[in-house]
Amino acid sequence: MFPIIGLEVHLELKTKSKMFCACSASHFHVPPNTHTCPVCLGLPGALPVPNQKALNYCVKIGLALGCTVQKNSFFERKNYFYPDLPKGYQISQYQRPLTIKGKFNSVRINRVHMEEDTAKSIHQDNVTLIDFNRSGVPLVEIVSEPDITSASQAKQYLLDLQQLIRYLGVSDADIEKGSMRCEPTVNLKIDGRPTALVEIKNIASLSAVESAINYEITRQTQNPDFSKNKTTRGWDADKQATFLQRDKEGSSDYRYFPEPDIPPLEFTDQQIKAIASTIPELPAQKIKRYQSYQLSDDDASLLAQDKNLADLFDATIERQNSPDFIKGTANLINGSVRNYLNDFPTKPLKTTPQNLTLAVNASLSGQISWTTAKENIYQSAKTGEDVMTLIKKKGQFQNSDQAELETIAKKVIADNPKAVGDYQKNPNSIGFLVGQVMIATKGSANPPLVQKILKQFLK
Amino acid sequence: MDLNKISLSGLKKSLQKKEFSASDLVKTYLARIKKIDPKIKAFITITDQEALSSAQKLDQKIKSGAKLGSLAGAVMSLKDIYLTKGIRTTAASQVLKDYVPPYSSTVYQRLIDQDAILIGKTNTDPFAFGASTQNSGFFTTHNPWDLNLVPGGSSGGSAASLSARLCTFSLGTDTGGSIRQPASFCGLSGLKPTYGRNSRYGITAMASSFDCPGAFATSVADLAQISQVMAGHDPLDATSSKNPVPSYPDKLASLQLKGLKIGLPRQYFSATLDPDIKSLVLASAQKLKDQGAILIDISLPSTDLGIAVYYILVPSEISANMARYDGIRFGSSAKDSKDLLSYYTETRGKYMEAELKRRILIGTYALSAGYYDAYYTKAAQVRTLIKNEFASAFQKVDVILAPVSPTPPWPVDQKTNDPLSMYLADVYTCPVNVAGLPALALPCGFTAKNLPVGFQLIANYWQEEKLFSLGHQYQLLTDYHLKIPNL
Numbered sequence: 001m002f003p004i005i006g007l008e009v010h011l012e013l014k015t016k017s018k019m020f021c022a023c024s025a026s027h028f029h030v031p032p033n034t035h036t037c038p039v040c041l042g043l044p045g046a047l048p049v050p051n052q053k054a055l056n057y058c059v060k061i062g063l064a065l066g067c068t069v070q071k072n073s074f075f076e077r078k079n080y081f082y083p084d085l086p087k088g089y090q091i092s093q094y095q096r097p098l099t100i101k102g103k104f105n106s107v108r109i110n111r112v113h114m115e116e117d118t119a120k121s122i123h124q125d126n127v128t129l130i131d132f133n134r135s136g137v138p139l140v141e142i143v144s145e146p147d148i149t150s151a152s153q154a155k156q157y158l159l160d161l162q163q164l165i166r167y168l169g170v171s172d173a174d175i176e177k178g179s180m181r182c183e184p185t186v187n188l189k190i191d192g193r194p195t196a197l198v199e200i201k202n203i204a205s206l207s208a209v210e211s212a213i214n215y216e217i218t219r220q221t222q223n224p225d226f227s228k229n230k231t232t233r234g235w236d237a238d239k240q241a242t243f244l245q246r247d248k249e250g251s252s253d254y255r256y257f258p259e260p261d262i263p264p265l266e267f268t269d270q271q272i273k274a275i276a277s278t279i280p281e282l283p284a285q286k287i288k289r290y291q292s293y294q295l296s297d298d299d300a301s302l303l304a305q306d307k308n309l310a311d312l313f314d315a316t317i318e319r320q321n322s323p324d325f326i327k328g329t330a331n332l333i334n335g336s337v338r339n340y341l342n343d344f345p346t347k348p349l350k351t352t353p354q355n356l357t358l359a360v361n362a363s364l365s366g367q368i369s370w371t372t373a374k375e376n377i378y379q380s381a382k383t384g385e386d387v388m389t390l391i392k393k394k395g396q397f398q399n400s401d402q403a404e405l406e407t408i409a410k411k412v413i414a415d416n417p418k419a420v421g422d423y424q425k426n427p428n429s430i431g432f433l434v435g436q437v438m439i440a441t442k443g444s445a446n447p448p449l450v451q452k453i454l455k456q457f458l459k
Numbered sequence: 460m461d462l463n464k465i466s467l468s469g470l471k472k473s474l475q476k477k478e479f480s481a482s483d484l485v486k487t488y489l490a491r492i493k494k495i496d497p498k499i500k501a502f503i504t505i506t507d508q509e510a511l512s513s514a515q516k517l518d519q520k521i522k523s524g525a526k527l528g529s530l531a532g533a534v535m536s537l538k539d540i541y542l543t544k545g546i547r548t549t550a551a552s553q554v555l556k557d558y559v560p561p562y563s564s565t566v567y568q569r570l571i572d573q574d575a576i577l578i579g580k581t582n583t584d585p586f587a588f589g590a591s592t593q594n595s596g597f598f599t600t601h602n603p604w605d606l607n608l609v610p611g612g613s614s615g616g617s618a619a620s621l622s623a624r625l626c627t628f629s630l631g632t633d634t635g636g637s638i639r640q641p642a643s644f645c646g647l648s649g650l651k652p653t654y655g656r657n658s659r660y661g662i663t664a665m666a667s668s669f670d671c672p673g674a675f676a677t678s679v680a681d682l683a684q685i686s687q688v689m690a691g692h693d694p695l696d697a698t699s700s701k702n703p704v705p706s707y708p709d710k711l712a713s714l715q716l717k718g719l720k721i722g723l724p725r726q727y728f729s730a731t732l733d734p735d736i737k738s739l740v741l742a743s744a745q746k747l748k749d750q751g752a753i754l755i756d757i758s759l760p761s762t763d764l765g766i767a768v769y770y771i772l773v774p775s776e777i778s779a780n781m782a783r784y785d786g787i788r789f790g791s792s793a794k795d796s797k798d799l800l801s802y803y804t805e806t807r808g809k810y811m812e813a814e815l816k817r818r819i820l821i822g823t824y825a826l827s828a829g830y831y832d833a834y835y836t837k838a839a840q841v842r843t844l845i846k847n848e849f850a851s852a853f854q855k856v857d858v859i860l861a862p863v864s865p866t867p868p869w870p871v872d873q874k875t876n877d878p879l880s881m882y883l884a885d886v887y888t889c890p891v892n893v894a895g896l897p898a899l900a901l902p903c904g905f906t907a908k909n910l911p912v913g914f915q916l917i918a919n920y921w922q923e924e925k926l927f928s929l930g931h932q933y934q935l936l937t938d939y940h941l942k943i944p945n946l
Contacts, residue, residue: 038561038562041788042783042788043560043561043562043783043788043789044542044548044550044555044558044560044663044664044783044784044789045540045542045560045564045659045660045661045662045663045664046660046661047659047660047664047695047696047697047698048697049694049695049696049697050697077779079778079779079782079826081782081785081803083785083787083799086783086787086788087779087782087783088779088781088782088783088785089779089782130787253827253828255778255779255823255826255827255828255831256826257775257776257779257826257831257835260666260667260668260698260776261664261667261697261698262697262698263697263698
């Protein structure tokens with residue numbers, strides 16, 4: 001027995017206006033029915049005009065997933081009645097999607113196509129309220145082939161897809177806010193016989209994807225249905241179980257046909273090339289490049305995880321790229337900067353490549369300690385203050401005055417004959433003598449320099 | 460002033476010379492509507508207050524010496540499927556009987572921006588589904604030439620209102636002949652422009668890939684002037700063309716009749732054509748031949764498939780276009796339904812006229828799983844065939860001359876129970892819509908019973924100026940378009 005899993009992912013694009021009208025596409029925490037017009041309300045006589053930016057974004061996603069762009073494609077009408085679908089049809093794609101046949105994480109992609117979102121139904125008390133702010137928001141659908149074999153693989157696919165989409169800058173891809181939605185299809189092959197296909201809806205988080213798929217695998221294993229009935233089941237997060245929503249086959253015939261209000265879509269080689277050129281370096285490529293800088297696998301993938309941090313890293317190492325500098329920069333970003341973002345997830349990141357460069361160089365030259373660098377980069381990330389000014393203000397520069405440190409070192413050697421004796425037997429015990437110099441300088445001495453001086457005197 | 464003799468160019472001059480004011484003009488039209496419309500029933504809504512207030516504004520403009528729009532003072536009626544902001548728009552259906560739209564159609568806005576004055580909204584078959592106005596959800600309009608007969612349709616109210624001189628010009632829409640056929644039945648000139656020439660934004664949709672807004676006028680010269688204002692790209696209609704619009708009125712004399720190749724498609728002169736109409740249409744061709752044009756026999760073999768293609772593709776598009784009339788956001792709706800499905804079926808069951816239901820059913824059937832390829836796909840293929848036949852015809856001839864309607868208008872109490880014979884009324888007009896070509900209908904004489912008969916001139920894409928020039932020169936040689944019904 002093994003599971004056969006496919007994923008349909010919907011993404012709301014981050015365009016300014018909606019898919020077919022000039023209304024603002026933002027609808028999260030917006031007063032209901034304020035971003036509407038005759039087009040997205042489906043009033044008599046209103047006509048859709050496609051948003052070119054959204055079409056370009058769809059092509060961009062398709063290209064990033066290794067799909068082929070169909071230079072001639074067209075919209076179709078998907079007909080069904082529901083109060084949140086004002087025209088009585090959704091403008092979508094069916095026979096000729098914008099892009100087809102890609103591959104992502106070794107999962108084959110069937111298609112990436114363009115469509116529009118529906119309005120939002122809010123069921124409360126005994127009425128249903130409809131908010132049309134979401135009606136007509138650009139929606140891209142990414143359909144995978146059923147190449148996934150476990151819930152954890154499905155989750156990883158979604159995590160990586162989310163990261164990729166954010167890299168492309170075309171969608172927030174936020175599952176909790178609904179800008180990324182996924183509907184797995186799950187069935188099993190038991191002794192070569194496939195069970196009936198189940199599509200799972202109402203999944204509102206990544207962990208729910210995993211739980212819902214695992215629930216279905218167990219359910220279908222215990223009660224295998226070998227019929228050809230394709231069904232839709234909802235995910236109940238409270239009960240941690242799926243429940244039958246509808247028997248799909250037979251009841252829904254969407255009567256797709258070409259959308260006559262919109263001329264066929266055309267993309268030239270030149271346009272496709274121009275869109276391809278807007279695709280940034282993607283996470284997988286980035287990790288490889290970082291590894292080539294001799295960063296550890298963990299450091300490399302941690303940096304690549306968040307495009308903003310990767311961009312900050314790349315901008316910092318643009319002018320200076322010695323292995324020590326790169327390693328120091330990676331440490332400060334994966335440490336201080338990431339800590340700041342974890343502590344204040346909604347606040348802006350204010351520090352600059354210049355600040356990072358100064359802090360790394362000062363640490364490498366012994367002017368400051370790494371601890372000082374970390375502390376002040378964290379603060380600079382929060383406030384945007386210049387790190388060197390901060391360090392100066394706090395008096396955190398290390399004492400690297402050779403003559404002064406030599407005088408102190410001589411006195412420490414004279415005062416600690418026992419420790420000197422220990423050192424002669426065991427050179428690793430120099431730490432005690434270094435510590436004494438640090439105490440004498442109230443911690444301001446540059447430890448590597450102190451060690452160097454002591455070793456010279458004790459030769 | 461004599462409303463029977465008003466022309467657009469004369470009207471603007473009269474206003475500028477202060478022979479009469481716009482207010483006087485509107486009052487005169489309103490008085491005539493009051494007297495005559497009860498016999499014809501062309502109007503669903505008479506916008507008397509709005510018309511008077513527009514006229515007053517125009518009079519102020521004239522007084523102040525401001526520049527006047529190209530249609531200054533022209534009093535127009537609109538087929539009641541053009542949305543008019545703040546003014547009830549019913550589509551002649553119970554579905555929208557109290558609907559007041561929050562926005563205006565692009566074409567209407569362009570006309571009033573040129574100082575045209577709206578005097579009323581006219582009857583049609585509901586949502587333009589029909590060829591006679593008999594399907595209207597309110598009443599049937601009568602032909603001003605014979606009150607016992609239909610004015611044609613679906614833009615029958617518009618044609619009747621202009622034929623009776625209750626306005627200076629009128630707007631209709633032509634999806635399968637709905638401008639040309641009523642123009643022919645009522646003795647008017649009417650243009651079905653190239654698909655995409657005029658914006659469809661703000662006009663209730665029938666079949667999106669066929670619908671063409673257009674105008675009726677009492678002469679081709681007037682029609683050219685009105686069409687000039689209507690035409691051009693609209694950013695709100697993705698199917699409207701960015702092709703430049705030539706100056707139609709300046710090109711009325713541009714076409715050389717001598718040597719002009721006019722094609723007569725033999726399939727349009729077959730046995731089903733009424734003999735009176737046939738001889739009048741052929742006489743109009745002869746008249747152009749007398750001026751040096753060359754008549755060429757051509758063949759458009761798929762003509763008889765036009766109706767079949769039309770009545771698959773049009774209802775398919777209709778079935779989706781009518782889905783928004785669910786009673787949820789606007790329009791008439793059922794009360795106290797027990798659940799959502801009952802709400803839909805009761806709303807649509809109760810308020811939609813029989814012809815709407817008929818076409819929704821045909822279209823839904825044709826698009827259903829298992830039938831789609833046999834109907835929709837096949838019809839779309841034949842559509843390409845028909846386009847190609849016209850294209851090869853236009854390699855041989857400059858324009859095509861043909862009859863508009865196979866029969867004269869029928870009595871108002873006939874055909875209502877025979878939808879199929881009603882569909883056949885479009886046999887000579889709908890191939891042009893299937894292909895998306897421009898065509899001009901204009902009067903070419905009268906039957907023995909003194910009913911007007913029209914013919915149509917069909918040109919290649921975007922060649923409206925050729926049609927206007929040929930039609931105008933024909934009207935300089937004839938006076939059929941000057942005849943007025945005796946009311």
